[in-house]
Amino acid sequence: MTGEPAIGRLVLAATPLGDARDASMRLRAALAEADVIAAEDTRRLRALAAALDVTVTGRVVSHYDAVEQTRLPGLLDDVRAGRQVLVVTDAGMPAVSDPGYRIVAAAAAAELPVTCLPGPSAVTTALVLSGLPVDRFCFEGFAPRRAGERRRWLSTLATEPRAVVFFESPHRLGETLAEAAEVLGGARAAAVCRELTKRHEEVRRGSLASLAGWAAEGPVRGEITVVLAGAAPLAAPPVEALVDAVAERVADGERLKDAVTVVAEAAGVRKRELYAAVVASRP
Numbered sequence: 001m002t003g004e005p006a007i008g009r010l011v012l013a014a015t016p017l018g019d020a021r022d023a024s025m026r027l028r029a030a031l032a033e034a035d036v037i038a039a040e041d042t043r044r045l046r047a048l049a050a051a052l053d054v055t056v057t058g059r060v061v062s063h064y065d066a067v068e069q070t071r072l073p074g075l076l077d078d079v080r081a082g083r084q085v086l087v088v089t090d091a092g093m094p095a096v097s098d099p100g101y102r103i104v105a106a107a108a109a110a111e112l113p114v115t116c117l118p119g120p121s122a123v124t125t126a127l128v129l130s131g132l133p134v135d136r137f138c139f140e141g142f143a144p145r146r147a148g149e150r151r152r153w154l155s156t157l158a159t160e161p162r163a164v165v166f167f168e169s170p171h172r173l174g175e176t177l178a179e180a181a182e183v184l185g186g187a188r189a190a191a192v193c194r195e196l197t198k199r200h201e202e203v204r205r206g207s208l209a210s211l212a213g214w215a216a217e218g219p220v221r222g223e224i225t226v227v228l229a230g231a232a233p234l235a236a237p238p239v240e241a242l243v244d245a246v247a248e249r250v251a252d253g254e255r256l257k258d259a260v261t262v263v264a265e266a267a268g269v270r271k272r273e274l275y276a277a278v279v280a281s282r283p
Contacts, residue, residue, distance in 0.1 A: 008035070008083040010075075010107045012100055014093040014119030017223075018198035020051035026117045028052055035083035038063035038075055040090050040099055063087060068099045072106050079112045091223075093121050097141045097167060122196055123165050126225035129203045130191035132163055133230065140166040143176050143226075150176060154183040157228065164228040170194075173224055174215035180228070181208040189229035195222035236268040239277040246278050 013030055016022040031037070031054045039045035042060050049056050063071055078085050087094050087103060094100030107114045127134040140157075143166050144150040157164055168176050173192070180188070186209030194202045200222065204211055208228075242263050249259035260278060264271040 007113060008079040008081065008085065009113040009115060010079050010085050010087065010103065011115055011117060012087045012094045012104065013117035014121060015048060015088050015091055017091045017120045017122055017125065017196050020048060022120050022197060023048075023052055024117065024119050027119060028054055030084075030086050030117060031056060033084065034058040034086035036061065036075065036078050036085045038071060038085060038087045038103075040064050040088070044090050045088060058084075058086070063099055063103075065099055068102050072103055075103060076106060076110055076112065079107065080110075091120070091122070093119070096121065096123060096139070120197070122167070122193075122223065122225045125196050126165055126191070126193040126227050127163065129193055129196075130163070130227035131205050132189060132191060132227055134163040134227070136161070136230070137163040137165055140164055142167045142169075143172070145172065147175070147179070151179055151183060154180055157231070158184055159231050161230045161233065163230050166226055166228075168224045168226055170220045170222060170224055173220050173226075174212065176226075177208060177212035177215050181212045184208060184228070184231075186212075188231075191227045192220075193225045193227070194220065196225065198222070239269050239274045240281075242267055242269065242274055243278050243281045246274065247281075 011030060011034070013027050015027065031049055031052070035058045037045060037056065037058050037060045039060060040063060042062050045060060046056070061071065061075075075085050087100055089098035089100065092098065095104060104114055123139050127137055138160065140153075144153050177190075177192075180190070186207055188208045190206070190208050190211055192204045192211055192215070194200070194204075204214060245263045246256070246259045249262065250256055256278070257275075260271055260275045264274045
């Protein structure tokens with residue numbers, strides 16, 4: 001009697017940011033047991049395995065941005081054939097500004113098993129070290145390279161209430177921080193995290209203006225992660241300033257109660273207070 005062919009599994013694994021001792025026991029086992037390892041940089045994979053004293057017995061293939069799409073069919077066929085395919089990047093979690101998203105989406109669409117070995121991430125490490133309120137945050141990937149695009153992107157963060165974390169290259173950091181100070185205000189709090197978990201780890205905290213000045217003083221080297229404090233909530237306008245807006249809606253045929261509700265909710269004021277102000281303004 002012949003059973004169904006064994007189905008393998010796609011495994012995405014986080015790798016250390018710089019200190020090999022951060023590798024989990026599950027990552028060590030996966031590196032040793034995987035049938036296929038798809039690595040962003042095969043040389044770095046070999047170096048990591050050597051640092052962990054792990055012997056890689058599986059087939060190793062490159063899996064960087066330029067070849068990610070062309071590797072998909074073969075890697076999915078490996079999973080279908082019953083093999084365990086391990087996906088790793090140079091550092092941190094695959095698919096987070098690194099290769100990985102496409103193969104996960106393709107495997108999910110093909111209804112193939114996918115799992116993840118959690119571990120180090122520059123995003124969460126920087127958030128923790130920033131010293132900023134980060135109970136709510138958003139991740140923006142790499143900052144745009146071109147000045148015009150970067151300025152437009154920064155403009156979208158002007159009223160973002162959540163902490164914002166993003167990556168930046170060291171040679172563009174000074175320019176990005178200077179533009180951020182102009183667009184978001186020099187007083188906005190931020191942190192620049194450099195070489196996280198590595199020998200020369202450094203975290204600079206302060207205002208955008210002070211950080212821009214620091215970055216302009218000399219070359220900044222290493223892997224950079226920036227955290228911006230969320231924007232302070234805008235103060236609600238006094239209800240008296242909203243009376244005319246309500247009157248205009250009523251003049252256009254809207255019921256007073258409905259007009260007060262719409263204007264109050266948009267401005268973030270209490271409906272009862274706005275209603276009282278409207279009534280008091282009438283002759």
